[in-house]
Amino acid sequence: MLFAHPVLERSRVNxxxxEGVRDLAGVTVHDLYERYPTFAIDVAREQALLVEHDVVVLQHPFYWYSAPALVKEWLDLVLEHGWAYGKGGAALQGKLMFNAVTTGGGEDAYRRDGYNRFTMRELLAPFDQTAYLCGMTYLAPFVVHGALRLAGESTAPAAAAYRKLLEAVRDERIDLAKAAAAATLGEVFVEVAR
Ligand SMILES: Cc1cc2nc3c(=O)[nH]c(=O)nc-3n(C[C@H](O)[C@H](O)[C@H](O)COP(=O)(O)O)c2cc1C
Structure with a gap:
């Protein structure tokens, strides 16, 4: 799991x-801002980490309808032509990718008739297409809406759901076709959890 929060000490939800998935067997929590505070990304190391894992989770707060800047820098540098895509670029083929995001806006804001005018899936289209170009399967996002209203104990249900989701993905208990087509992983996951 690639974790990106520029001011972790001020984060309540992410x-x-x-922290709720840190101890999960089979899950690596890789904190990008902690590792690369000056944005000097070690491309070889990042590529090696990707090769070692089957699922790439990008966990971050939603910033300007996208991810914090270091995630973009990571994509720009790490997903090299001839490695991730293009001629000879097959290193990521067959892996899974999805975003796990927290948003300030409520769920109702991320609708055609809401004040953000676009759905989460529409806004995350660049990630979806990036995964596709690299031969990965992109799943619906895990989304915690209304993050600004959450703090302390009110974050517990979201943290529990996230942990269960990562366990289900790790143990291949998720219907990938459904997870790829859904609006959010929450919907699919509720079915799995039943
Ligand atoms: C620079 C910046 C940009 C933001 N852009 C958005 C946005 O586009 N949409 C949204 O719903 N919330 C936006 N927010 C609110 C954050 O998503 C929210 O503060 C975060 O998800 C809370 O998670 P945390 O407690 O882990 O920091 C933005 C916040 C900041 C600081």
Whole structure:
């Protein structure tokens, strides 16, 4: 799991989600801002980590309808032509990718008739297409809406759901076709959890 929060000490929700999965067997929590505070990304190391894992989770707060800047820098540098895509670029083929995001806006804001005018899936289209170009299967996002209203114990249900989701993905208990087509992983996951 690639974790990206530029001010972790001020994070209420992402930090809680991340701390809740840190001890999960088979899950690596890789904190990008902690590792690369000056944005000097070690491309070879990042590529090696990707090769070692089957699922790439990008966990971050939603910033300007996208991810914090270091995630973009990571994509720009790590997903090299001839490695991730293009001629000879097959290193990521067959892996899974999805975003796990927290948003300030409520669920109702991320609708055609809401004040953000676009759905989460529409806004995350660049990630979806990036995964596709690299031969990965992109799943619906795990989304915690209304993060600004959450703090302390009210983050517990989201943290529990996130942990269960990562366990289900790790143990291949998720219907991938459904998870790829859904609006959010929450919907699919509720079915799995039943
Ligand atoms: C620079 C910046 C940009 C933001 N852009 C958005 C946005 O586009 N949509 C949204 O719903 N919330 C936006 N927010 C609110 C964050 O998503 C929210 O503060 C975060 O998800 C809370 O998680 P945390 O407690 O882990 O920091 C933005 C916040 C910041 C600081």
């Amino acid at each position: 930090r809680r989600l991340m």
